[in-house]
Amino acid sequence: MSQGSDPFDLASFVVAHDEPHAFDAVVPPIVQTSLFTFSSYEEMLATYQGEKVRPVYTRGLNPTVRLFEEMLAKLEGAEDALGFASGMAAISASVLSFVEPGDRIVAVRHVYPDAFRLFGSLLKRFKIEVTYVDGGDESAIDKALPGAKLLYLESPTSWVMEAHDVGALAQLARRHGAISVIDNSWASPVFQNPLSLGVDLVLHSASKYLGGHSDVVSGVVAGSKTMIDRLRAEAYPYLGGKMSPFDAWLLIRGLRTLPLRMKAHEASALEIAARLQALDVVEAICHPGLGNRLPPGLKGTSGLFSFIFKPGVNVRAFANHLKLFKLGVSWGGHESLIVPGEVVLEQKAQPNSARAFGISERSVRLHVGLEGTEALWSDLASAIETATKAA
Ligand SMILES: *Cc1c(COP(=O)(O)O)cnc(C)c1O
Numbered sequence: 001m002s003q004g005s006d007p008f009d010l011a012s013f014v015v016a017h018d019e020p021h022a023f024d025a026v027v028p029p030i031v032q033t034s035l036f037t038f039s040s041y042e043e044m045l046a047t048y049q050g051e052k053v054r055p056v057y058t059r060g061l062n063p064t065v066r067l068f069e070e071m072l073a074k075l076e077g078a079e080d081a082l083g084f085a086s087g088m089a090a091i092s093a094s095v096l097s098f099v100e101p102g103d104r105i106v107a108v109r110h111v112y113p114d115a116f117r118l119f120g121s122l123l124k125r126f127k128i129e130v131t132y133v134d135g136g137d138e139s140a141i142d143k144a145l146p147g148a149k150l151l152y153l154e155s156p157t158s159w160v161m162e163a164h165d166v167g168a169l170a171q172l173a174r175r176h177g178a179i180s181v182i183d184n185s186w187a188s189p190v191f192q193n194p195l196s197l198g199v200d201l202v203l204h205s206a207s208k209y210l211g212g213h214s215d216v217v218s219g220v221v222a223g224s225k226t227m228i229d230r231l232r233a234e235a236y237p238y239l240g241g242k243m244s245p246f247d248a249w250l251l252i253r254g255l256r257t258l259p260l261r262m263k264a265h266e267a268s269a270l271e272i273a274a275r276l277q278a279l280d281v282v283e284a285i286c287h288p289g290l291g292n293r294l295p296p297g298l299k300g301t302s303g304l305f306s307f308i309f310k311p312g313v314n315v316r317a318f319a320n321h322l323k324l325f326k327l328g329v330s331w332g333g334h335e336s337l338i339v340p341g342e343v344v345l346e347q348k349a350q351p352n353s354a355r356a357f358g359i360s361e362r363s364v365r366l367h368v369g370l371e372g373t374e375a376l377w378s379d380l381a382s383a384i385e386t387a388t389k390a391a
Pocket of ligand 1: 183186204207219
């Protein structure tokens with residue numbers, strides 16, 4: 001999808017798989033097979049010799065996965081894309097493909113918690129250092145970049161939703177000879193196309209909006225053919241975190257409605273955020289579309305944001321009173337979800353890391369799903385009333 005085009009133009013989303021399918025099926029079939037056979041010794045030899053490109057084994061190439069990759073590449077305006085078993089597999093493969101011991105990465109602060117943990121554990125063990133910078137502070141990034149191999153971006157960030165001028169940051173990376181990578185899960189290709197802003201690689205947790213139905217865990221990376229070939233050469237086959245054909249099929253299904261879903265998430269979340277902001281018991285809202293102008297390149301906002309209660313609200317009573325909003329991690333599906341910050345701060349595995357994401361006891365993360373704004377609002381309003389009395 002080219003920049004400036006209507007982000008809700010469904011036609012630009014479906015063309016990639018509007019070619020005829022086997023049996024004239026309207027939906028592309030799932031090629032659920034681990035291996036592909038050869039009709040002759042000669043055909044096998046020609047494939048091994050690289051004269052013929054065709055699927056051999058699903059860890060390398062699978063037609064259903066390939067179809068999803070082509071659709072996603074088109075949506076992000078990329079030459080190529082590569083599907084992974086999870087968003088984290090996409091993140092680890094993207095980073096590991098470009099760094100070696102002694103290298104340094106500059107990352108925006110408050111990145112997705114498991115990316116932060118990957119950087120602080122495995123990467124640290126392999127002598128790769130990560131410097132965190134406020135993504136809104138371009139001069140700090142400019143100062144941190146000399147000598148860095150990679151600039152790792154996420155905009156907006158996972159819990160406090162800091163939205164950055166992605167194009168400006170990508171230019172800084174280019175000027176300092178660093179590769180830029182961005183996690184674009186929050187905005188989806190409907191609201192942000194980072195490659196058109198000058199970023200080198202864009203990745204998604206496809207478990208979120210791309211799938212859109214809370215029934216798949218997978219990831220994808222898109223970029224130039226040269227960059228994707230680099231991933232395809234080592235990290236993809238040898239780390240082995242490939243996307244399954246069934247997951248790719250679910251994602252192809254999800255992409256058909258992506259623009260419509262994003263439009264609904266955006267409208268509902270903006271309305272609910274505005275109503276929350278008007279309440280006495282709410283201290284602050286972390287939503288990039290509320291009051292602020294969006295940074296250049298961000299064309300809209302999604303359903304995920306957080307807010308902070310004033311002291312004296314019983315967050316436990318609030319959470320337990322909700323009916324439509326379920327308590328649960330992840331986001332991007334039909335369902336509305338909440339995560340109370342005070343629970344995340346109790347996380348045993350990484351006791352101190354939650355503070356690094358900007359999470360506090362009084363913050364709550366909301367995913368506004370597709371159940372309908374008024375029903376969701378009355379659920380929230382009644383839970384807040386109970387929680388205020390219970391305090
Ligand atoms: C969920 C998420 C990931 C990780 O994706 P998985 O599919 O769960 O591995 C990465 N980045 C962001 C912003 C996420 O929300």
